[in-house]
Amino acid sequence: MSERDIPIEEERPPEPTGEFPSAEANDSSLKWLSSRARSLTLSEGNLFLLLAIIIGMFSGMAVVCFRITIEWVRLGLLGSALAPPPMRVILAPAGAGLVVAFLVQKLFRAARGSGVNQTKAAVYVFDGYVPFRTVIGKFLTCSLAIGSGQSLGPEDPSLQMGAGIASALGRRLKLSRDKLRLLAPVGAAAGLAAAFNAPISAVLFVIEEVIGTWSASALGAIVLAAVSSAVVMRSFLGGEPMFRVPPYTLAHPAELLAYAVLGVVSGVLSLAFTKIIAYFRPKLRALPEWTYYFQPAAAGLLIGFIGLRFPQSMGTGYPYIDQALHSQYTWEILAVLGFAKILTTSLSFVSGTPGGMFAPVLFIGAMIGGAIGGLEHHFFPQVSASVAPFALVGMGTFFAGFLRVPITSVFMVVETSGSYSIVLPVMISNTIAYLISRKYQDVALFDLLAKQDGLELPSMEEQREQIVLRVEDAMRHPDLPPLQAGDTLARAMEIAETSTVEVLLVRFPTGRWAGIARKDLPAMASAHAPETQLREVLSTARLPVLHPDQRLDDALRFIQGHALLPVVSRAGSRKLEGVISLPDILTAYQKAS
Amino acid sequence: MTSDPESIVTRYVVRRVLLFSLILLALLFVITAALSRTYHAREEGLVTEWSQRGNADLAAGKPALAFVDFRNSLSYGPDNPGVQLHLAEALLADGRFTEARSYLVNLWDRTPGSGEVNLDLAHVAMQTGDMEEAIRYFRGAIFGSWEKDPGLQRRNVRLELCEFLLSHRRTSDAQTEIAGLAADTPSDDGILREQNGRLFLRVGEPAKALAEFEAALKTNPRQSQWLASAGHVAFEDGDFLKAEAYFSKADRENPSDEIHASLMLVRDVLGNDPYLAGLSDEERSRRTRGDFDQGIRRLHECTGIGRSDSAPGQASPDVQLLNKEAQDLEKRVNLFSLDKNPELRNEAMQIVSRIEDATAQACGLGTGLDQALTLIVKRGGGSNP
Numbered sequence: 001m002s003e004r005d006i007p008i009e010e011e012r013p014p015e016p017t018g019e020f021p022s023a024e025a026n027d028s029s030l031k032w033l034s035s036r037a038r039s040l041t042l043s044e045g046n047l048f049l050l051l052a053i054i055i056g057m058f059s060g061m062a063v064v065c066f067r068i069t070i071e072w073v074r075l076g077l078l079g080s081a082l083a084p085p086p087m088r089v090i091l092a093p094a095g096a097g098l099v100v101a102f103l104v105q106k107l108f109r110a111a112r113g114s115g116v117n118q119t120k121a122a123v124y125v126f127d128g129y130v131p132f133r134t135v136i137g138k139f140l141t142c143s144l145a146i147g148s149g150q151s152l153g154p155e156d157p158s159l160q161m162g163a164g165i166a167s168a169l170g171r172r173l174k175l176s177r178d179k180l181r182l183l184a185p186v187g188a189a190a191g192l193a194a195a196f197n198a199p200i201s202a203v204l205f206v207i208e209e210v211i212g213t214w215s216a217s218a219l220g221a222i223v224l225a226a227v228s229s230a231v232v233m234r235s236f237l238g239g240e241p242m243f244r245v246p247p248y249t250l251a252h253p254a255e256l257l258a259y260a261v262l263g264v265v266s267g268v269l270s271l272a273f274t275k276i277i278a279y280f281r282p283k284l285r286a287l288p289e290w291t292y293y294f295q296p297a298a299a300g301l302l303i304g305f306i307g308l309r310f311p312q313s314m315g316t317g318y319p320y321i322d323q324a325l326h327s328q329y330t331w332e333i334l335a336v337l338g339f340a341k342i343l344t345t346s347l348s349f350v351s352g353t354p355g356g357m358f359a360p361v362l363f364i365g366a367m368i369g370g371a372i373g374g375l376e377h378h379f380f381p382q383v384s385a386s387v388a389p390f391a392l393v394g395m396g397t398f399f400a401g402f403l404r405v406p407i408t409s410v411f412m413v414v415e416t417s418g419s420y421s422i423v424l425p426v427m428i429s430n431t432i433a434y435l436i437s438r439k440y441q442d443v444a445l446f447d448l449l450a451k452q453d454g455l456e457l458p459s460m461e462e463q464r465e466q467i468v469l470r471v472e473d474a475m476r477h478p479d480l481p482p483l484q485a486g487d488t489l490a491r492a493m494e495i496a497e498t499s500t501v502e503v504l505l506v507r508f509p510t511g512r513w514a515g516i517a518r519k520d521l522p523a524m525a526s527a528h529a530p531e532t533q534l535r536e537v538l539s540t541a542r543l544p545v546l547h548p549d550q551r552l553d554d555a556l557r558f559i560q561g562h563a564l565l566p567v568v569s570r571a572g573s574r575k576l577e578g579v580i581s582l583p584d585i586l587t588a589y590q591k592a593s
Numbered sequence: 594m595t596s597d598p599e600s601i602v603t604r605y606v607v608r609r610v611l612l613f614s615l616i617l618l619a620l621l622f623v624i625t626a627a628l629s630r631t632y633h634a635r636e637e638g639l640v641t642e643w644s645q646r647g648n649a650d651l652a653a654g655k656p657a658l659a660f661v662d663f664r665n666s667l668s669y670g671p672d673n674p675g676v677q678l679h680l681a682e683a684l685l686a687d688g689r690f691t692e693a694r695s696y697l698v699n700l701w702d703r704t705p706g707s708g709e710v711n712l713d714l715a716h717v718a719m720q721t722g723d724m725e726e727a728i729r730y731f732r733g734a735i736f737g738s739w740e741k742d743p744g745l746q747r748r749n750v751r752l753e754l755c756e757f758l759l760s761h762r763r764t765s766d767a768q769t770e771i772a773g774l775a776a777d778t779p780s781d782d783g784i785l786r787e788q789n790g791r792l793f794l795r796v797g798e799p800a801k802a803l804a805e806f807e808a809a810l811k812t813n814p815r816q817s818q819w820l821a822s823a824g825h826v827a828f829e830d831g832d833f834l835k836a837e838a839y840f841s842k843a844d845r846e847n848p849s850d851e852i853h854a855s856l857m858l859v860r861d862v863l864g865n866d867p868y869l870a871g872l873s874d875e876e877r878s879r880r881t882r883g884d885f886d887q888g889i890r891r892l893h894e895c896t897g898i899g900r901s902d903s904a905p906g907q908a909s910p911d912v913q914l915l916n917k918e919a920q921d922l923e924k925r926v927n928l929f930s931l932d933k934n935p936e937l938r939n940e941a942m943q944i945v946s947r948i949e950d951a952t953a954q955a956c957g958l959g960t961g962l963d964q965a966l967t968l969i970v971k972r973g974g975g976s977n978p
Contacts, residue, residue, distance in 0.1 A: 050611075054618065058621065065625055080642075080669070081665050082664060169614065172613075173610045240671075319667075326696055327694075327695040
């Protein structure tokens with residue numbers, strides 16, 4: 001599709017015929033509407049933004065249906081009490097596990113896993129293609145699994161469903177491959193925003209984990225999709241923050257040390273959690289394929305037994321996070337619940353049960369955070385005021401350590417709680433957990449899972465930390481001071497004769513730059529008198545300029561067709577900082593590698 | 594404008610798909626709306642169902658079970674302030690103050706003017722020993738809003754605050770609260786007035802207490818208990834005439850040994866008090882003489898002095914000295930000398946006072962006329978009868 005506008009064809013609307021339009025009138029109205037629709041003018045850019053809004057609305061409603069379905073399944077299988085009857089606790093996840101395994105193995109193979117890597121694979125491997133069958137599969141299997149008490153969450157599947165919806169729409173619209181690739185993250189952000197009721201975090205997560213760059217072409221659409229999706233979700237399920245937290249104030253500066261301790265503990269535990277999954281997942285995948293039918297059921301059975309003692313460790317666990325945030329558990333119970341959840345989530349995830357990791361990670365973080373807070377409050381009551389902020393910070397900290405998305409983790413805590421005052425402890429704690437996790441686990445979880453699945457997806461973390469070469473790394477001092485626009489052609493020839501430079505740079509008073517190649521000088525001399533000023537000779541010539549802080553990649557694009565480019569100061573383009581040539585750029589790349 | 598075949602096909606597809614998407618969106622909207630409405634209705638049903646169970650358990654004195662019920666209820670309606678409050682109350686009843694406080698503070702942030710929330714927070718603060726916070730929340734509850742019967746609720750909170758202040762010996766704060774309570778009490782509510790009177794008595798303000806009892810009696814002048822209370826306050830305040838009037842009415846309305854004894858005591862005081870205003874010198878002398886004789890009798894009865902079977906030296910030296918002083922004075926005390934000499938009346942009553950003190954220590958408090966004499970000399974306090 002081209003950037004050109006679709007033409008307007010004006011048509012008159014039909015004359016009104018009465019209060020209750022007849023079938024003919026309806027038909028003519030439809031024709032008129034259809035003709036109006038035909039007359040819309042849309043560039044591809046605008047179409048893309050409109051599509052982002054439509055994707056957001058679709059994803060928002062899909063996620064609302066998804067969340068409600070999970071709740072209906074839970075009510076049907078486990079009952080309405082937070083602590084369900086024992087028989088249901090044991091039978092529901094195991095029974096549902098069997099059905100889910102059958103569905104995944106026979107009908108929806110792509111529904112396995114959390115959904116984040118699958119979305120990344122769609123972007124980087126399959127040109128933005130996510131089969132719509134996967135959306136249906138994800139919806140059904142995850143509803144059943146999460147609703148039955150498997151320890152998984154609805155956020156990552158929502159992300160994949162959003163990507164699937166976007167991909168399906170893009171295919172229907174026969175969008176270009178580039179646009180299709182961009183649409184998947186747009187849908188992913190929409191799905192996540194609705195699932196989390198947190199559009200900012202969703203946008204940041206998709207940028208941090210899926211596309212890896214702040215691409216201007218995608219950002220507008222991603223934001224629009226996330227916002228429209230969140231608006232739709234809120235209109236159906238309410239706009240309250242996900243977690244209601246008591247107001248937080250820093251009781252004592254030393255409290256920040258307590259948060260640092262929380263960062264250390266969460267970092268270590270998130271590392272352990274990653275190692276457990278990284279170790280057991282390939283082991284179970286290596287078992288004969290017939291066992292895939294029973295792995296989710298076996299995991300469900302074990303989860304049921306754990307759930308008999310700790311029903312909190314089943315399902316998403318959101319109501320219990322709320323309770324932890326309201327200091328309803330002692331620190332001992334919180335610690336036990338955190339470990340129980342690590343166990344149940346590991347079981348669910350490594351068994352191949354479809355479902356997300358976000359909710360369990362938040363649960364574990366809240367419990368560990370609450371336990372640390374409770375412990376510190378027990379020994380140093382003057383330092384920490386309440387357990388609740390620790391539980392809240394713990395969520396973000398574990399999220400940062402486990403999923404390795406530090407920026408998202410900070411905003412997620414602020415956005416899901418509606419509490420901005422918590423941001424300082426969150427930043428301290430998250431950074432520590434993230435650094436510990438990075439230090440002792442080279443590859444982030446999602447990258448690790450992709451590798452286990454035989455996919456070499458780009459690691460956003462690695463991309464973020466790649467050394468970026470800049471123009472200043474390759475530029476050199478000019479061999480000669482530049483000529484001025486008022487200098488004569490004779491002066492230029494004189495300098496050329498006394499030096500070996502191939503290109504003479506000429507500076508104009510306006511900040512414009514031009515170049516004279518040594519080989520062109522004889523032709524110029526024959527065409528103009530020696531006293532002719534260079535501004536007349538070079539009246540139309542213009543050299544692109546670079547700045548020292550620009551990426552070397554940019555320099556490569558500009559240097560095409562030029563032997564030398566001036567590098568000028570951002571404070572004034574008349575000030576020459578250096579010069580750069582193609583061999584200089586290549587030398588810099590060689591040195592860096 | 595372009596008209597190549599590929600572009601025309603693309604435009605056609607875009608329009609068709611967009612139109613189809615809009616129709617699909619509308620359809621999905623209807624489905625989602627129906628689904629969410631059904632689910633919300635179910636959620637509301639579950640909130641009510643679990644909340645009712647919680648209330649029943651709380652009423653049955655099972656706060657732990659009620660807490661679980663309310664928690665279940667809250668999982669379907671986390672923003673329901675009523676359930677949150679009940680949950681906090683269940684936690685309070687179960688002695689889980691920290692958790693209760695957390696919920697209540699959250700509620701308070703949203704409705705700082707709620708009387709119920711403030712009261713519950715005051716209870717938590719009472720339990721955790723934070724007195725100032727408790728008082729602050731009690732006052733928040735007094736001036737807060739109440740859904741049902743706000744006047745009565747505020748009064749009850751104030752009463753509770755008074756009890757709390759009294760239990761922590763903050764009498765002046767309690768006096769302020771009781772004064773506020775009295776100011777807000779309707780004049781025609783005798784029961785509440787009488788309640789105020791009792792509170793005033795507890796903070797040592799008998800005059801205000803008597804005023805409250807009298808206000809109560811205006812609504813029901815024949816209420817024997819209120820009459821007795823008014824009599825006691827007047828008695829304690831030294832207004833024996835008023836006390837006699839209230840006691841005699843109370844005795845008429847509802848005779849009892851206690852009221853009768855009080856009445857007799859008041860009458861003994863009134864009949865033997867030489868300090869009473871408006872008495873003639875002759876009457877004062879007569880009463881002083883009578884009191885003096887009773888004092889001597891009491892001394893002899895208590896210590897055995899003067900009895901034929903008593904051994905000398907049985908009484909303590911102080912009592913013997915007192916006896917000697919009394920005997921010396923007895924020689925000078927007669928109606929004529931007392932009538933002429935107010936100082937002598939005073940001297941006689943001083944001896945009576947010392948005798949009553951000494952015999953109270955040796956033989957216990959006197960009864961009947963001796964008890965009246967104790968009151969008379971205490972009230973006379975050094976002035977001339």
